[in-house]
Amino acid sequence: MQLVLSGNWLVKKGFYEAEIEDIKLYNSLDSIKEIPPLSFAVFSYHLATHTLELNIKESELPPVLIAKIKKFKKLAPKPKKTKLILKGKSLNDDEFKAGVLKIRSLIEDGTVYQINLTNRFDFELCGDPVSLFFNFYKNQPVPYGFFLDTGSFFVISGSMELFLEKTGNKLISKPIKGTSKYLKFLQNSEKDKAENLMITDMMRNDIGRIAHIGSIKVPELFKITKYRTLYQMHSTVEGQTDKSMIEIIKQTFPPASVTGAPKRKTVEMIDTLEPHNREYYCGCAGLIKNETDFTLSILIRTAIGSKNALSYYAGCGIVWDSDPESELNELHLKVKAFYEK
Numbered sequence: 001m002q003l004v005l006s007g008n009w010l011v012k013k014g015f016y017e018a019e020i021e022d023i024k025l026y027n028s029l030d031s032i033k034e035i036p037p038l039s040f041a042v043f044s045y046h047l048a049t050h051t052l053e054l055n056i057k058e059s060e061l062p063p064v065l066i067a068k069i070k071k072f073k074k075l076a077p078k079p080k081k082t083k084l085i086l087k088g089k090s091l092n093d094d095e096f097k098a099g100v101l102k103i104r105s106l107i108e109d110g111t112v113y114q115i116n117l118t119n120r121f122d123f124e125l126c127g128d129p130v131s132l133f134f135n136f137y138k139n140q141p142v143p144y145g146f147f148l149d150t151g152s153f154f155v156i157s158g159s160m161e162l163f164l165e166k167t168g169n170k171l172i173s174k175p176i177k178g179t180s181k182y183l184k185f186l187q188n189s190e191k192d193k194a195e196n197l198m199i200t201d202m203m204r205n206d207i208g209r210i211a212h213i214g215s216i217k218v219p220e221l222f223k224i225t226k227y228r229t230l231y232q233m234h235s236t237v238e239g240q241t242d243k244s245m246i247e248i249i250k251q252t253f254p255p256a257s258v259t260g261a262p263k264r265k266t267v268e269m270i271d272t273l274e275p276h277n278r279e280y281y282c283g284c285a286g287l288i289k290n291e292t293d294f295t296l297s298i299l300i301r302t303a304i305g306s307k308n309a310l311s312y313y314a315g316c317g318i319v320w321d322s323d324p325e326s327e328l329n330e331l332h333l334k335v336k337a338f339y340e341k
């Protein structure tokens with residue numbers, strides 16, 4: 001068992017290795033008995049079956065994993081060289097582009113407004129998974145990086161997206177929508193702003209279900225952050241709530257930015273459009289500090305594997321003016337920091 005967190009989770013730089021006391025697995029949010037004051041939790045996308053009362057493809061991994069942490073120690077990583085060999089994709093390029101057109105027809109007939117279409121990339125790994133995590137992080141430092149190895153599978157996350165952070169009664173979310181290699185392009189893109197606004201509105205609505213009336217604010221709209229291989233646009237939604245983490249997850253999961261609008265219908269459509277199971281990808285994970293305070297990232301830019309086989313996933317928000325070729329390029333841009341031929 002190994003858990004390594006990038007420093008940002010703890011408001012410090014560098015890497016931290018957690019000494020894990022034990023890991024508990026749960027089948028549903030309702031079956032969680034206790035969340036220890038210092039723990040790291042992973043929530044599978046598959047929990048949508050409970051939060052939205054929908055039937056989606058069965059998942060092989062436990063829906064909820066909670067690791068109780070004894071303490072952290074600072075880590076000075078010495079990653080070894082790693083190499084990834086691409087073995088296959090869930091959707092080939094033509095199939096992905098056909099998916100974009102299919103979503104456009106669903107928008108045209110009024111079924112949905114936006115769907116986040118994703119793909120799975122399967123790799124053989126030469127080297128060890130923790131080194132792969134460090135190398136990935138070096139290519140692209142992000143605020144919510146972590147490596148978790150349970151002994152039977154591992155998760156490598158290079159996510160920069162904040163799903164939910166609660167400090168006292170203050171809850172914030174920073175949905176990302178809008179991705180580009182070029183800053184100017186993103187600054188002037190009406191399409192990306194429309195995509196972002198739609199998801200920000202959904203997040204306001206989701207948080208509104210558990211926040212005090214009149215407390216929802218949007219202090220940031222269309223803010224652009226530079227990462228090594230791309231620019232990302234996010235907005236910030238905040239509200240006041242005294243609800244528990246599980247209660248909050250029940251009302252907001254799965255995250256709007258990785259599903260689409262309207263949420264229930266898009267999750268249903270995603271299940272037919274994507275042949276793969278999302279597993280933990282598009283779920284969330286993070287650090288629970290105490291009764292009130294926690295930070296959960298969205299599991300994008302994330303790989304899941306076992307031994308020397310792993311899958312990395314990436315996706316794009318598809319709207320009415322999405323062009324299949326541009327969306328395919330955006331998809332590949334999101335794979336770049338993890339794997340480049």
Ligand SMILES: C=C(O[C@@H]1C=C(C(=O)O)C=C[C@H]1O)C(=O)O
Nearest residue numbers: 177178179257300314315316317
């Ligand atoms: C689903 C992914 O990305 C989502 C889609 C984004 C977009 O369309 O710009 C940006 C961030 C994510 O919410 C992914 O990176 O895999």
